[in-house]
Amino acid sequence: MPKKSSDQGELFAADTSHQPLAHKMRPASLDDYIGQEHILAKGKMLRRAIEADMIPSVILYGTPGSGKTSLARIIATTTKSRFIEINATDASVSDIRKNAEDAKEALKMGAKTTLFIDEIHRFNKGQQDALLPHVENGTLRLIGATTQNPYFAINGPLVSRSQIYQLQPLEPHHIKTLLERALERHLTKVTAESTALDLLVARSDGDARRALNALELAAKTTEPLPGTGGKVHITDADAAESIQSKTILYDQNGDAHYDTTSAFCKSLRGSDPNAALYWMAKMLEAGEEPRYIARRLVIHAAEDVGMADPSAILTATAAQSAVETIGLPEAKIPLAMAVIHICLAPKSNSACAGIAAATRAVKEYPLLEVPPAMRDTHYASAGELGNGVGYKFPHDFYQGFVKQNYLPADAPDELKNLYRPSGIGKELILWERLKALRGDPE
Numbered sequence: 001m002p003k004k005s006s007d008q009g010e011l012f013a014a015d016t017s018h019q020p021l022a023h024k025m026r027p028a029s030l031d032d033y034i035g036q037e038h039i040l041a042k043g044k045m046l047r048r049a050i051e052a053d054m055i056p057s058v059i060l061y062g063t064p065g066s067g068k069t070s071l072a073r074i075i076a077t078t079t080k081s082r083f084i085e086i087n088a089t090d091a092s093v094s095d096i097r098k099n100a101e102d103a104k105e106a107l108k109m110g111a112k113t114t115l116f117i118d119e120i121h122r123f124n125k126g127q128q129d130a131l132l133p134h135v136e137n138g139t140l141r142l143i144g145a146t147t148q149n150p151y152f153a154i155n156g157p158l159v160s161r162s163q164i165y166q167l168q169p170l171e172p173h174h175i176k177t178l179l180e181r182a183l184e185r186h187l188t189k190v191t192a193e194s195t196a197l198d199l200l201v202a203r204s205d206g207d208a209r210r211a212l213n214a215l216e217l218a219a220k221t222t223e224p225l226p227g228t229g230g231k232v233h234i235t236d237a238d239a240a241e242s243i244q245s246k247t248i249l250y251d252q253n254g255d256a257h258y259d260t261t262s263a264f265c266k267s268l269r270g271s272d273p274n275a276a277l278y279w280m281a282k283m284l285e286a287g288e289e290p291r292y293i294a295r296r297l298v299i300h301a302a303e304d305v306g307m308a309d310p311s312a313i314l315t316a317t318a319a320q321s322a323v324e325t326i327g328l329p330e331a332k333i334p335l336a337m338a339v340i341h342i343c344l345a346p347k348s349n350s351a352c353a354g355i356a357a358a359t360r361a362v363k364e365y366p367l368l369e370v371p372p373a374m375r376d377t378h379y380a381s382a383g384e385l386g387n388g389v390g391y392k393f394p395h396d397f398y399q400g401f402v403k404q405n406y407l408p409a410d411a412p413d414e415l416k417n418l419y420r421p422s423g424i425g426k427e428l429i430l431w432e433r434l435k436a437l438r439g440d441p442e
Helices: 045-051 068-078 093-108 125-136 156-160 172-185 194-204 208-221 236-243 255-269 273-285 290-308 311-325 332-344 350-364 427-438
Strands: 058-062 082-087 113-118 141-146 163-167 190-192 232-234
Touching: 045 068, 058 068, 068 082, 068 113, 068 141, 082 093, 093 113, 093 125, 125 141, 125 156, 172 190, 172 194, 172 208, 190 194, 190 208, 194 208, 194 236, 208 232, 208 236, 255 273, 255 290, 255 332, 273 290, 273 332, 290 311, 290 332, 290 350, 290 427, 311 332
Parallel strands: 058 141, 058 163, 082 113, 113 141, 190 232
Antiparallel strands: none
């Protein structure tokens, strides 16, 4: 290991292995495993299956650093099976077949084989199809690890033959415990401010590997305290330097994109400007296309605010225009204005419900003929066909309104009530006007 000084060379005397700290901190047993209590606490089905050596093929789905590989290795050692580990990025169909043949031979000797495939979502259809029969007949017990939603990223037949377990990002207290254990077990000449550990916890965002790598970097690069025999003390500044800024996990076509978008949209609809601003900031900081966010704002201004505050869509389209004309970072401000306007505006989905009802009517009812009075009269012979006969020009009447049938007189009643005002915000005024125009009784 590279030495910074004669004192620094003794820093890792407790463990002189070349392996990185994150690898050395891998748990050896379920009792040593931190986190994922929702599936591994005592009495939970997965833990019981592991301890009883009755584990089926499983797919572990979770964010980086949540413990997928560590759990796979614990399963293999606890269940006393042969453990083969491959990565889907460099494994081939021939590798799968060879491992399956070896597993068949081992099975004759009474030994089960666990095949751990990291990043299994990177297997193409042919590779997954080659794996399927060996999983199906029990030759190989599969443990797949993926950061992608397996229901979208992995073939259905393989998913149906496996149990899916979702691993959550580690909680802050989990990460803090891991860092403290690392100091006790491996970094025996290193101490750290509690606030420095808290900073590493906060910036790791539930990724144990990221937190441990940062702690190791801080330990290796911080000057030993003079006259202490090589002891190192990590300050807040040392911790901040070792982990720099947060890395925002955000896949443009995966769960992070769709889940964050969903939270953003529901916050807009639910009138929570704080949540909506946060989710938008996360998307923008992660590199989301601002045009995508602007489109969502225009949609929600129409769909969820609608006629209760028709000016909301003007704010949203202005923000959309700002994205096109001035770009980031300045366009964040009009985007934020649109978010706040939409959140705080009264809500009505009457326009959305109205067009949906009209569309259903077109599809479900016999198509209506245009009444003669409403037909086109721009050509010379239109009158001979009766087109426009009986039409009353509204501007010829008081306040520009006159009652007449714009639908056929025998149109179903449902078609005469497609628009149902909410009576909220500015739409309350529109509702009163509609009732007056129709002559509804008070």
